[in-house]
Amino acid sequence: MSAVPAPDWAALYQKHREAMFRVAASVLRDRGIAHQAEDVVSIVFTSAMEKPPEDVLNWEAWLVLAAKRRALDMVKSAGVSRVGELTEEHDRVADDAADAMELMEWAEKVARARRVLSKMDEREQYVAARYMIADRPREEVAGQLGVTPGRISQIAGKIAAEIEAATKEGG
């Protein structure tokens, strides 16, 4: 039987680092350490190169799942609240394939959300960026746009509804 050729690590890294980064950032966000996502990607990749996993059928799935688990480890060590719930799935080793599939679907949703946001008007993009992404207070964003906080709620609701519809329908 011929030996399996070593993966081209540079090619894999270039192709999948963005998906790994986003997954890690999403997990770390809840501990306020999303900025450590780059470290997670680096650690996962270094570990994989040092001890290459065997029989990998889908490198994207493997790397993204590994990034999520590494991020969960960091969250756990940082003592996040409700960590039991967070790590419960982490400990379910038998569900690798299902976890990976779920993450691939999530990554596709993220890509669709990006496309939806790009088609929104300037005001909606501002509300998305300041209120929904940067977590600035609603009153502050309302003041900057010269509208009421209630109007910001309406815009946020519309943005979320469009993203939700796009991620469900594949738009």
Next chain:
Amino acid sequence: MTQDERGEALARILDARSGRSAELTSAELHETSEEVRELALATDVLWASAQEVPPLENDSMALMLGLVPDPEFALDSKALSSARKRAGLSVGDLAQRLSARGWTVSGPDVFRWENKSALDVPPAMIRAAADELGVEASMLGRRESDDPVRARLRSMFSSEGFKELSARWARVQHVSLGMATTMMESRALAAVHRGGEPDPDVMLRALEALVVAVEQGESPEK
């Protein structure tokens, strides 16, 4: 529940999450309706979509892996062409072999490297090509400082004007800044014919015209 009521319910969740994902804003999220819960989870997806991976040139792992073009180890177009022909491969064959390794490469890319410019080819890709062609990587590399055209382009890529255009390109194309920079560099490189003398000012104006056209929605990039 009306649209306004859903918006208000969502705002209550967003206001309470204090920087966390909506998914973890347990009390507010689990006490609300399924439709509002789904809106809240959509905002988590939105947040993730806005997270930008650092540009390759600022990524230590990418640097270590040789993913950032290196002026001291640039692809020698003639050497690549000779090695490929000796190996009995077409440009499409080589592109296919590189793609099988995980690189995003097409036959026209390889053709461009051989006939126009290969300034954007990183050392890792040169090593992969050498591996596929059965030659030492050093045979395909050259020092960029030996080529004034390459040096001039490299200088343009580091200019403030080029960086500003890359940022605008990222915005209109909805890609990361790193990706946009790579796309802009590739466009500039593709415009440089072998033996040509690119004028950085002219090239920047041409790139700006492209960015403006796309910004105005006239010719979206495919």
